[in-house]
Amino acid sequence: MKKLEKMLLLLSLLAVIAVVARCDAAALRLHATHADAGRGLSTRELLHRMAARSKARSARLLSGRAASARVDPGSYTDGVPDTEYLVHMAIGTPPQPVQLILDTGSDLTWTQCAPCVSCFRQSLPRFNPSRSMTFSVLPCDLRICRDLTWSSCGEQSWGNGICVYAYAYADHSITTGHLDSDTFSFASADHAIGGASVPDLTFGCGLFNNGIFVSNETGIAGFSRGALSMPAQLKVDNFSYCFTAITGSEPSPVFLGVPPNLYSDAAGGGHGVVQSTALIRYHSSQLKAYYISLKGVTVGTTRLPIPESVFALKEDGTGGTIVDSGTGMTMLPEAVYNLVCDAFVAQTKLTVHNSTSSLSQLCFSVPPGAKPDVPALVLHFEGATLDLPRENYMFEIEETGGRRLTCLAINAGEDLSVIGNFQQQNMHVLYDLANDMLSFVPARCNEL
Ligand SMILES: *[C@@H]1O[C@H](CO)[C@@H](O)[C@H](O)[C@H]1NC(C)=O
Ligand SMILES: *[C@@H]1O[C@H](CO)[C@@H](O)[C@H](O)[C@H]1NC(C)=O
Ligand SMILES: *[C@@H]1O[C@H](CO)[C@@H](O)[C@H](O)[C@H]1NC(C)=O
Numbered sequence: 001m002k003k004l005e006k007m008l009l010l011l012s013l014l015a016v017i018a019v020v021a022r023c024d025a026a027a028l029r030l031h032a033t034h035a036d037a038g039r040g041l042s043t044r045e046l047l048h049r050m051a052a053r054s055k056a057r058s059a060r061l062l063s064g065r066a067a068s069a070r071v072d073p074g075s076y077t078d079g080v081p082d083t084e085y086l087v088h089m090a091i092g093t094p095p096q097p098v099q100l101i102l103d104t105g106s107d108l109t110w111t112q113c114a115p116c117v118s119c120f121r122q123s124l125p126r127f128n129p130s131r132s133m134t135f136s137v138l139p140c141d142l143r144i145c146r147d148l149t150w151s152s153c154g155e156q157s158w159g160n161g162i163c164v165y166a167y168a169y170a171d172h173s174i175t176t177g178h179l180d181s182d183t184f185s186f187a188s189a190d191h192a193i194g195g196a197s198v199p200d201l202t203f204g205c206g207l208f209n210n211g212i213f214v215s216n217e218t219g220i221a222g223f224s225r226g227a228l229s230m231p232a233q234l235k236v237d238n239f240s241y242c243f244t245a246i247t248g249s250e251p252s253p254v255f256l257g258v259p260p261n262l263y264s265d266a267a268g269g270g271h272g273v274v275q276s277t278a279l280i281r282y283h284s285s286q287l288k289a290y291y292i293s294l295k296g297v298t299v300g301t302t303r304l305p306i307p308e309s310v311f312a313l314k315e316d317g318t319g320g321t322i323v324d325s326g327t328g329m330t331m332l333p334e335a336v337y338n339l340v341c342d343a344f345v346a347q348t349k350l351t352v353h354n355s356t357s358s359l360s361q362l363c364f365s366v367p368p369g370a371k372p373d374v375p376a377l378v379l380h381f382e383g384a385t386l387d388l389p390r391e392n393y394m395f396e397i398e399e400t401g402g403r404r405l406t407c408l409a410i411n412a413g414e415d416l417s418v419i420g421n422f423q424q425q426n427m428h429v430l431y432d433l434a435n436d437m438l439s440f441v442p443a444r445c446n447e448l
Contacts, residue, residue, distance in 0.1 A: 026196075026257065026260070027236070027255040027257030027258055027259045027260070028186050028196050028198070028234060028236075028255065028256040028257055029186060029187050029195065029196075029253055029254070029255055029259075030087045030088065030089060030186050030187055030253070030254040030255075030256070031087070031088055031251040031252065031253055031254065032085040032086060032087045032088070032102055032241065032243075032251060032252045032253075032254050033085065033086055033088070033099075033251050033252070034084060034085060034243075034246050034249075034252070035083055035084055035086060035215045035216065036049060036050075036246075037248075037249045038249055042398075043247060043395070043396065043397045043398055044399065046246070046247060046395075047395045047397060047409070050084075050246070050328035050329055050409070050422065051328070051329060051360060051361060051411055053083070053084070053327075053328055054327050054328045054329040054331060054411050054413075054418075054420060055331075055411060055413070057083075057324075057326060057327050058327065058331050058414060058416065058418055059414075061105070061170050061171075061289070061416065062170075062414050062416060083101045083102075083103075083215045083217070083326045084102075084325065084326055084327070084328050084421050085101070085102040085241075085243070085252065085326075085421070086099040086100060086101060086102065086215065086216065086217055087099070087100050087101075087102045087221050087254055088187065089184055089185060089186050089187075089221075090184070090185040091127055091132070091182050091183070091184055091203065092127065092129075092131065092132030092133075092134060092135060092182050092183065093132055093133045093134040093182075093183050094132075095183075095185045095197075096125070096127050096128065096131065096132070097124055098124065098219060099124065099216065099217055099218055100217060100218065100219045100220055100221035101215060101217045101219070101220045101326065102221055102223065102241070102254065102325045102326070103220050103221060103222055103223060103224070103325065103326055104223045104224055104289060104290055104323070104324060104325040104326070104431075105170075105224055105287060105288055105289045105322075105324065105325075105326065106169060106220060106222045106224050106288060107222040107223075107224045107225065107226030107227070107228045107229035107232070107288070108148075108165075108167045108175075108203075108204055108220070108222050108226075108228050109201075109202075109204070109219070109220065109221045109222050109230060110175050110177065110204030110205070110206045110219045110220060111126075111127050111203065111204075111205070111206060111218045111219035112126050112206050112209055112218050112219055113126060113127050113128070113129060113177060113205035113206055114126040114127065114128040114129075114130075115207075116206075116207055116208075117207045117208045118207075118208045118209065118210065119206070119207075119208075119209055120209060120211075120213040120214075122216070122217070122218045123216055124218055126218070127205070127218070129180065129182075129205060132182055132183075134183045134199065135180060135181075135182045136180060136181050136182070137162045137163075137178055137179075137180050138162065138163045138178075138179045138180055138181055138202065139161055139162060139163060140152065140153035140154070140161055140162060140163040140164070141153075141161075142163065144179070144202060144227060144228065145165070145179055147227060148165050148167070148179075148228075149167070149168075150165065150166040150168075151163055151164060151165045151166075151179070152164050162178050162179075163178060164177075164178055164179075165177065165178070165179050165204055167204065169211065170287065171211065171212065172211065173210065173211020173212060173213070174208075174209070174210050174211060175204060175206040175208070175209045175219070175220075176206065176207060176208040176209070177204050177205045177206040177207040178205050178207070179202060179203075179204055179205075180202070180203060180204075180205050181200045181201060181202050181203070182200075182201065182203070183197050183198065183199045183200070183201070184197065184198050184201045184203075185197040186198075198234065201233050202228060202233060204219075206219060223239065223325065224288045224290070225288070225433065226288070230256060231256060231431075231433060234256050234257075236256045236257045237432060237433050237434035237435075238255075238257060238258050238430055238431065238432050238433065239255060239256050239257070239430075239431050239433075240254070240255045240258075240259060240262075240429060240430040240431065241253070241254045241255070241325065241428075241429055242254075242426075242427065242428045242429070242445035242448055243421055243424055243425045243426070243429075243445060244425070244426070244445045244446045245391070245425055245426065245446075246328075246421065246422060246425060248446075250445075250446045252445055253445065253448050258430075259428070259448065261448075262428060262430070262441060263441060273442070274439055274440070274441050274442070275381075275383075275384035275385060275386055275439065275440045276383060276384055276437050276438065276439040276440075277292050277293065277381040277382050277383045277384040277437070277438055278292070278293065278382060278383065278436055278437060278438075279291065279431070279432075279433075279436040279437060279438050280292065280293065280313065280320075280436075281436065287317075287322065287416075289322040289324060290322055290323050290324075290431065290438065291313060291320050291321065291322050292321055292323055292381055292382070292419070293311070293321065293381055293382035294311040294321040294379065294380070294381055294417055294419075295308050295311065295380045295381060295382060296308065296311075296380040297332075297339075297340060297377070297378070297379060297380065298376070298377070298378035298380065299340055299344060299347060299375050299376070299377060299378075300343065300347040300375030300376055301347075301375075301376075302343055302347070303380075304336070304339045304340065304343060305339075306335075306336055310333055310335070310336060311333075311336075311417055318415055318416070319415050319416065320417070321416075321417040321418070321419065322416065322417075322418055322419070323418075323419045323424075323429070323438060324418050324419065324420065324421075325421065327418045327420040327421065328420050328421050328422055329409050329410055329411045329420045329422050329423075330409075330410050330411070330417075330418060330419050330420040330422070330423045331411050331412070331413030331416070331417060331418040331420065332410060332411075332412065332413060333412075333413065333414065333415055333417060334412040334413070334414075336417075337410065337411070337412035337413075338412070340408075340410060341362045341408070344362060344374070344375055344408060345362070347375040348364065348372070348373070348374055348375060349372070350364035350365065350366065350372055350374075350406075351364060351365050352364060352365075353365045353405050360411075361395070361407040361408055361410075361411075362407065362408040363397070363405045363406065363407040363408075364405065364406050365404070365405060366396075366404040366405060366406050368402065368404070372406075374390060374394055374406065376388075377393045379419070379423070384440065386423075386440055388423060389426070391425065391426070392423050392424075392425050392426070393408060393409055393410065393422070393423060394406050394407065394408065394409065395407045395409040395422070409422045409423075410423075425445075426443065426444065426445050427440050427441060427442055427443055427445075428440075428441035428442075428443040428445070428448075429441075
């Protein structure tokens, strides 16, 4: 071989190695859209819907908790979405798009499949396995099948040794179908599907799906712990999301793996520092959610007189605080919520808006043209202090006729405290599953 040829060969080999190394390190990027994005809703409607969803979800979460009495989820099915974010991806070869609820509270990923026995309405065509060249049905003797709470080999006549599953949620929603594997495709930088693809991911082909599914979803993407979850299957120790302003329409990035430039805003930008707190591992009596330790709340300059035991996770699985991808507004136990409201009223000169309409939030009337100060809101976690920017706890409402309100985007809940998405806007929320740490990293989510 001539010298030049040798050098070219060496160079191309090096290039291949470089590409492989980079792919290995790069995080997979997905994009999520808010369930209410693009519906042309007023800010008042957005707030009202978010509040109603948060209450309904918390009731549903609690109704499934082993140690608690059944809480009635209510009949909240009037076409208002049931969740906050949908992640977009595609399954199969060629790729068929799906949009799935981003759920940090469950591990199975599934989508409705053709031919359906009983399915809810969806706007995308149902995933059709017969149109995918890379699709395969999994046999029922696989560990991943046997480990499901409910699975079987089906009847001789129809199951034929395939993995038939049923997977139930806290709210008694259920999906039933067969467990399969296929190639998944994720977003490229311009948000279109067609970036990275990963072969042989396990998912449920839901043929009988029943429950409250009105968010324009085709199924659910599981991000909790568990062998079937997206992070576990993709073998990443970290995943993260970065929610853009919920009143806007920009998609929010979700990363499986460590995103590039994770700390760029935290280091140089002067937008605050990274705050980290431990993730508490759950046991069987708890929800399959990510628990953290909330210790207290400061409003303005006052640390509220709340005993830490109010937030603590009890032996029987009640109480505790979770960070959730599917709850809009932070929910605090009612006694705590009342203290927070009292402190806001005491520390602002604004007039309380006596609600005559749908809003149940604490709202203040805002004089025309003014952007008045409101007290600071700080959440104290074990090891982390979250000094929330105003946009992460006050919701501004423009009424027709120019009247303006500013409302506290926090709700009264049950004994379980839930850190909602509104409080997580415009920061990178990183789940480090290997080290059991949750970090809040300052970021501009629309620029990632
Ligand atoms: C439902 O999803 C489809 C497909 O992504 C989209 O075109 C449509 O705008 C969505 N509708 C609503 C109301 O979000
Ligand atoms: C991601 O996961 C690894 C564990 O494999 C951990 O050591 C690392 O610090 C995590 N976080 C980041 C930001 O890299
Ligand atoms: C608002 O309601 C409270 C009690 O609910 C009452 O004391 C107060 O006077 C009302 N304010 C206005 C402006 O109506």
